[in-house]
Amino acid sequence: MYSFNNQKREITFKKYNTPTPWMNYLSNGTFHTMMSQAGGGVAFYKSPQIWRINHYKFFHVPTDRSGFYTYIKDGGEYWCPTNEPCKTKPEKWQSTHGMGYTRFEAERKGVSVTATYFVGEYENALIWNLKLKSDSDKHITLFPYVELGMMEFMRELQWQCYNKHQLSCYNMEDVLVYKYGVETQPKPDETPLVYFAANVPVTAFDCDRDEFVGAYRSEENPQRVELGNCSKSTMYGGDPCFALQLEIELKANEEKEVNIFLGTAMTEEDIRKSVENCRKTDFVEKSFKGLAEKWDAHLSKFQCKIPDKDAETMINIWNPYQAERNFQFSRNISYYATGTFRGVGVRDTAQDILAMVPFDLRRAKDKLNLLFTQQYNDGHCNHYCFPTEGWEPVTRIHSDNHLWLVMACYHIVIEEGKLDYLDEVVEFYDGGSATVWEHIKKSIDFCLANLGECGFPLMLSSDWNDMLYKVCREGKGESIWTSMQFGTVLRQIAEIADLKGEDGSKYLETYEQQKKLVNEIAWDGEWYRRCITDEGTFIGSEKEPQAKIWLNTQSWSVISGMGDNGTQAMDNVKKYLDTDLGIKKIHPSMTTDYPTKDGNLTMYNKGCGENGSVFCHANTWAVIAECLLKRPENAYKYYHQLLPMVAQAQAGEWRYKAEPYVYCSNIFGPESDKFGLANVSWLTGTAAWMYVAVTQYMLGIRAKWDGLEIDPCLPKEMLPAKVTRVFRGKTYNITITKNEKKFISFDGKETDVII
Ligand code: GLC
Numbered sequence: 001m002y003s004f005n006n007q008k009r010e011i012t013f014k015k016y017n018t019p020t021p022w023m024n025y026l027s028n029g030t031f032h033t034m035m036s037q038a039g040g041g042v043a044f045y046k047s048p049q050i051w052r053i054n055h056y057k058f059f060h061v062p063t064d065r066s067g068f069y070t071y072i073k074d075g076g077e078y079w080c081p082t083n084e085p086c087k088t089k090p091e092k093w094q095s096t097h098g099m100g101y102t103r104f105e106a107e108r109k110g111v112s113v114t115a116t117y118f119v120g121e122y123e124n125a126l127i128w129n130l131k132l133k134s135d136s137d138k139h140i141t142l143f144p145y146v147e148l149g150m151m152e153f154m155r156e157l158q159w160q161c162y163n164k165h166q167l168s169c170y171n172m173e174d175v176l177v178y179k180y181g182v183e184t185q186p187k188p189d190e191t192p193l194v195y196f197a198a199n200v201p202v203t204a205f206d207c208d209r210d211e212f213v214g215a216y217r218s219e220e221n222p223q224r225v226e227l228g229n230c231s232k233s234t235m236y237g238g239d240p241c242f243a244l245q246l247e248i249e250l251k252a253n254e255e256k257e258v259n260i261f262l263g264t265a266m267t268e269e270d271i272r273k274s275v276e277n278c279r280k281t282d283f284v285e286k287s288f289k290g291l292a293e294k295w296d297a298h299l300s301k302f303q304c305k306i307p308d309k310d311a312e313t314m315i316n317i318w319n320p321y322q323a324e325r326n327f328q329f330s331r332n333i334s335y336y337a338t339g340t341f342r343g344v345g346v347r348d349t350a351q352d353i354l355a356m357v358p359f360d361l362r363r364a365k366d367k368l369n370l371l372f373t374q375q376y377n378d379g380h381c382n383h384y385c386f387p388t389e390g391w392e393p394v395t396r397i398h399s400d401n402h403l404w405l406v407m408a409c410y411h412i413v414i415e416e417g418k419l420d421y422l423d424e425v426v427e428f429y430d431g432g433s434a435t436v437w438e439h440i441k442k443s444i445d446f447c448l449a450n451l452g453e454c455g456f457p458l459m460l461s462s463d464w465n466d467m468l469y470k471v472c473r474e475g476k477g478e479s480i481w482t483s484m485q486f487g488t489v490l491r492q493i494a495e496i497a498d499l500k501g502e503d504g505s506k507y508l509e510t511y512e513q514q515k516k517l518v519n520e521i522a523w524d525g526e527w528y529r530r531c532i533t534d535e536g537t538f539i540g541s542e543k544e545p546q547a548k549i550w551l552n553t554q555s556w557s558v559i560s561g562m563g564d565n566g567t568q569a570m571d572n573v574k575k576y577l578d579t580d581l582g583i584k585k586i587h588p589s590m591t592t593d594y595p596t597k598d599g600n601l602t603m604y605n606k607g608c609g610e611n612g613s614v615f616c617h618a619n620t621w622a623v624i625a626e627c628l629l630k631r632p633e634n635a636y637k638y639y640h641q642l643l644p645m646v647a648q649a650q651a652g653e654w655r656y657k658a659e660p661y662v663y664c665s666n667i668f669g670p671e672s673d674k675f676g677l678a679n680v681s682w683l684t685g686t687a688a689w690m691y692v693a694v695t696q697y698m699l700g701i702r703a704k705w706d707g708l709e710i711d712p713c714l715p716k717e718m719l720p721a722k723v724t725r726v727f728r729g730k731t732y733n734i735t736i737t738k739n740e741k742k743f744i745s746f747d748g749k750e751t752d753v754i755i
Pocket of ligand 1: 331345347348463464465466467610617665684685
């Protein structure tokens with residue numbers, strides 16, 4: 001069904017009809033395309049909310065439509081190298097996802113096509129590079145096609161019948177141009193025109209979708225492809241599309257290259273310039289090379305060689321690749337998330353930053369600075385913001401958002417080994433500005449100013465677990481997990497304070513106070529309780545009938561160093577929460593009348609989502625906790641069973657359904673009859689944290705202020721491990737043969753280390 005080629009950093013699919021669309025993200029940071037193994041997907045400029053280019057019909061059947069299709073009309077029949085959407089299929093076919101590109105190799109009746117799609121660095125365009133060959137002299141007609149939509153997806157759903165009259169799509173010297181002219185759009189001056197061009201002569205075109213497709217037809221059988229010619233329709237009001245008709249002569253066994261460009265530019269003049277650049281002879285090749293070099297440079301910063309090849313595939317390639325995509329897209333748009341309402345989530349993005357720190361400190365700092373602009377003078381943060389769309393942020397106050405900023409900042413400072421970043425000045429959301437150092441101190445102040453009756457941080461609008469939003473409706477509920485998160489970052493800020501020559505001890509005093517509470521109030525006898533409701537009920541207790549044990553307060557009791565009984569807590573994770581497809585978040589799952597009918601915590605079905613599924617993001621913290629407890633076998637079990645290709649093989653492809661090369665957010669738990677169904681893949685905190693867990697805790701290579709610490713916790717399946725890690729500009733070659741701690745001081749000469 002699929003095979004990895006790690007040399008090329010690719011995964012190849014032999015069948016187009018995977019259980020769900022298996023996606024890739026093609027992007028240059030400004031122009032983006034999410035594309036499936038069958039050529040379906042969606043392109044957008046900067047924001048999928050306001051500058052979405054084509055229709056992608058989420059969760060409707062037929063699935064994975066529309067996309068970026070080129071119909072090949074060869075005599076009486078037509079087919080597509082993407083395999084979808086035609087009934088006539090290629091005789092030979094495979095597709096491949098690589099780092100920032102997706103390739104289709106197809107053959108039918110002597111005509112073979114290699115179609116590579118990518119977004120290069122030099123123009124904001126999705127490049128479709130088609131290499132065509134025929135075993136005999138042949139004339140074929142190509143119809144590249146895109147079903148355009150209204151750029152604002154939500155407005156389209158609501159106002160399409162009126163606003164469609166403000167769209168135009170026309171031909172400008174054989175370059176098709178689409179103008180989204182809707183007068184009420186939020187940022188008309190920043191809205192680009194979209195263009196569609198080829199590097200070969202255009203015989204005809206269509207801009208009116210209904211002309212091209214025809215009534216009661218679909219992308220499966222467009223009438224113009226059947227007729228063999230486009231109608232030269234323009235579209236001033238209606239449903240737009242881009243379709244080109246390209247007549248191609250193929251000489252036997254001679255390769256012909258056709259390039260198509262789906263791009264954006266601000267004016268017609270800019271389009272002319274952009275297309276002229278795209279059509280230059282070496283443009284496509286140069287763009288592809290640039291892309292490859294970019295990923296080479298990025299990924300070479302951390303590479304390993306270990307006996308477990310599945311783990312190696314993830315550590316070297318797909319995990320950092322996925323983490324970079326999360327860093328870019330937050331939780332905005334995927335096959336599961338429609339890209340309509342979520343912007344940059346402060347908590348999610350702060351965690352994504354952790355996995356960008358070892359690769360690109362400037363990108364990490366810029367992103368964290370953006371999050372600091374969402375902080376208020378009292379220290380709390382907005383929950384999400386919309387820097388591209390310019391919309392008002394979601395202002396709900398959660399107990400954890402501001403604390404993640406401290407953690408991200410700590411990672412940056414320690415990786416860099418310099419305090420300079422702390423002096424960068426960033427504005428507050430509610431006016432004024434302060435240094436990064438002041439910002440993170442405010443995060444701590446806010447937490448201290450919002451402790452509950454028992455002394456733990458107030459839950460407010462929930463902590464990391466979104467579902468806990470009902471715990472604190474009267475403003476009294478407290479979060480024991482946030483106390484542990486608070487403890488974790490108190491130790492980090494204390495270290496930074498000392499490095500700055502300020503007194504870090506006050507932070508450690510608060511740490512000790514919280515630690516005392518964790519052990520005296522939160523310990524349930526077998527594990528740590530999860531939270532306290534407005535009414536004073538402890539959730540996550542043996543005394544409760546449901547949701548007795550929660551994963552996060554066990555793992556973080558160890559991560560924070562606060563839990564005197566962390567080992568026992570983690571033993572009970574193994575006993576009650578672990579399955580062979582990952583660790584459940586809660587046991588047992590709740591019914592919808594728990595703790596009371598009116599005050600129920602969830603409407604999720606048992607074993608689903610927040611209610612007792614295997615929540616992969618939280619599994620990463622169990623891996624870290626087991627490493628801190630020095631239990632490599634447990635850490636490895638938890639790490640290995642969630643490797644996407646391992647979990648997919650364990651559950652079975654048609655049960656698991658999601659991609660075997662990227663992590664998903666959750667897997668249905670054993671209390672569901674769909675146990676093993678993975679969903680919400682790609683955009684999940686699992687990517688960043690799994691990367692941190694395996695590189696910094698299992699392989700144990702951790703940046704410290706004055707050097708690099710190697711503190712591995714590896715099972716026999718991962719030994720010996722050879723790692724190359726670029727740290728502060730120097731390349732370190734590390735060979736680990738056993739679990740023994742070693743420190744390389746930064747000013748030393750040593751770059752080859754053997755343990
Ligand atoms: C989702 C959210 C994240 C939250 C988690 C657990 O992944 O994006 O913010 O912490 O669910 O509820």
